[in-house]
Amino acid sequence: xxxxxxxxxxxxxxxxxxxxxAAGFDVTGTSRSPMGDISLDVTHPSSxxxxxxxxxxxxxxxxxxxxxxxxxxxxxxxxxxxADLWAQSFATNVTGVFLAVQALLPHLRRAENPRIAxxxxxxxSSELAPGGSYIYRAxxxxxxxxxxxxxxxxxAEGIAVGIYHPGWVQTDMGGDTAxxxxxxxxxxxxSRFEALDIGxxxxxxxxxxxxxxx
Numbered sequence: 030x031x032x033x034x035x036x037x038x039x040x041x042x043x044x045x046x047x048x049x050x051a052a053g054f055d056v057t058g059t060s061r062s063p064m065g066d067i068s069l070d071v072t073h074p075s076s077x078x079x080x081x082x083x084x085x086x087x088x089x090x091x092x093x094x095x096x097x098x099x100x101x102x103x104x105x106x107x108x109x110x111x112a113d114l115w116a117q118s119f120a121t122n123v124t125g126v127f128l129a130v131q132a133l134l135p136h137l138r139r140a141e142n143p144r145i146a147x148x149x150x151x152x153x154s155s156e157l158a159p160g161g162s163y164i165y166r167a168x169x170x171x172x173x174x175x176x177x178x179x180x181x182x183x184x185a186e187g188i189a190v191g192i193y194h195p196g197w198v199q200t201d202m203g204g205d206t207a208x209x210x211x212x213x214x215x216x217x218x219x220s221r222f223e224a225l226d227i228g229x230x231x232x233x234x235x236x237x238x239x240x241x242x243x
Contacts, residue, residue, distance in 0.1 A: 036096030071125030088139035180231035
């Protein structure tokens with residue numbers, strides 16, 4: 030199985046790349062830094078085209094759209110949430126996901142069991158709205174919506190799309206006091222990706238297999 034993971038230089042992305050490599054799969058991890066197998070800045074359309082070209086005629090069974098930023102952490106409503114943060118966050122967390130899917134559609138179409146896994150967050154939920162982190166929440170809600178609509182449009186082609194909350198994970202973004210380790214998140218997410226098929230396409234699930242409220 031060929032797996033492509035965006036944002037694979039650290040945290041959950043690096044954990045997923047290590048997991049799939051240990052299982053013997055062909056893994057391509059992307060990163061803005063030279064640490065990735067392929068250099069990819071998800072905010073640049075040309076970078077996505079270069080990634081697709083580097084993959085040649087390969088068939089991609091699993092695309093994990095993991096790259097993301099949380100730039101408004103700790104901002105306050107009176108003085109924070111600058112327009113530049115909105116633009117940067119949506120360029121990475123939403124547009125970057127769409128561009129990755131768009132660029133790799135030919136590769137996904139070559140696969141026997143093509144799947145797209147989008148890492149969103151529980152902070153995407155409209156039912157759970159405790160306030161704050163407006164930019165991050167809005168971007169993750171937008172990518173949830175994007176994933177649901179991609180699932181509709183790609184279903185006829187046999188390409189399944191799932192959207193996932195990875196848990197509150199002990200990463201640079203989640204912090205040291207987060208609830209679960211990277212290994213726990215990775216094990217759970219890999220199980221979710223394995224279970225994803227056309228019958229469950231469009232799902233919004235937690236890392237441990239629960240349906241998440243929208």
